[in-house]
Amino acid sequence: MNNRNRGKNTGDDTLFSSQKQIDKLKLAVRDMQYLLSRNYAEKASSELVGNHYRLKIRQIQALRGASASENQIQNRKSKELRISDLKGNTIYLDGFNVLILLESLLSEAYIFEGTDGCFRDLSGVYGTYKRVNQTQKSIELVATFFKKSKAENLIWIFDKPISNSGRIKQIILDFAKENHLNWNVELEFSPDKFLAENAEIIVSSDAWILDNCRNWFNLVGYLINEEKLSVNLVKMF
Template identity: 75%
Template sequence: MNNRNRGKNTGDDTLFGPQKQREKLTSAVQDMYYLLSRGYAEKASAELVGNRYRLKTRQIQSVRGASASAAQIQNRKSKRLNVSDLQDKVVYLDGFNVLILLESLLSEAYIFEGLDGCFRDLSEVHGTYKRVNQTLAAIELVAKFYRYSAVQKVIWIFDKPVSNSGRIRQMILDFALENNMKWEIDLEFNPDKFLVENAEIVVSSDAWILDHCKNWFNLIQYLIDKEKLSVNLVKMLEE
């Protein structure tokens, strides 16, 4: 086992810990909502908001992830399912999206709740996935969901071009076989497109997938509530 985790970056406590910074981020997200709802481009909106509030790069990244237009929020909420809707259904997981977010959460990295109710982190793959200390625990959380929800099958979809995707596929496949779970783990060259076109129910916090999928389930919210997980949470919406 290695000593890697997906915890905080140096400086994250300064950027996301103080109440003053969190209030600034909440205001920035509200401004982004206003601009996006009126048709402004996301990149231009983020630049404008970032300049106004003098945000650092990681703060802007968190604001972009948490923001959405009124139409996007309405669309996403209309397709969100409850756990009771999943019984005997096939659920597709956006593999790296789900796994890395859970690893970050378990590593006590900052997790951000957006306007659409989804949770996101600031980790990135950059073409290579590296297993961390929390990988197995993250997979075990998905296993608990599998058992609790009584879904028919879970299908993990990973990015084939990402280095080590084959290794994580084999690790999860071995775990499923050892624990007698009906899981499939597939590699796709364009997982986002595959999930939108093939999944009736998808688990992801990717904005493009949420905008174009048929239905989705908020697995992270479910696990936080069900397992009473300790989360280093930054709410990016006004209470």
């Protein structure tokens, strides 16, 4: 195990901890929602709003993650399930999306609550997934949720092209076997498309998946409340 975290970047405290910066980001999110609701493109909108408020690159990244149009927000909310809806069902989990978000949260990186009620981080996988100190605890949190949900089974979906996806698959399968969990892990070339088209219930905070899926569950929101997780949270609206 390498001594590494999924933590925040140098400079993130300056960008996200002061009330002045948070107030500015909230105004930016409001402006983004106005533009997106009128069918302006996301990239052009975030550049326009970013320039107006003199946002830094990571602030614009957070802005994009937190923003959605009024229709998107309504659509996503209409498909959001409660924990009681999961009983006896199969859950498909967007592997890297959920795992990296939980690792970031446990590393005390900044987590952003968007207008759709979803939580997102600023970490990403760029071709390779590297296990961190918080990986084990993140998997344990998913197990805690799974037991409480009384779901029938849970299927983790990972990006096959990402290096080390096979390794994390084996780690999760070993954990499931040791803890007698009805889990499976699948590697897909296009996980977003696979989840949107094949899964009745998904766990993800990926905007495109939420727009195109049938039903979804806000796992990180649930865990924050249910497990009383300590979160470096920035509420963006």
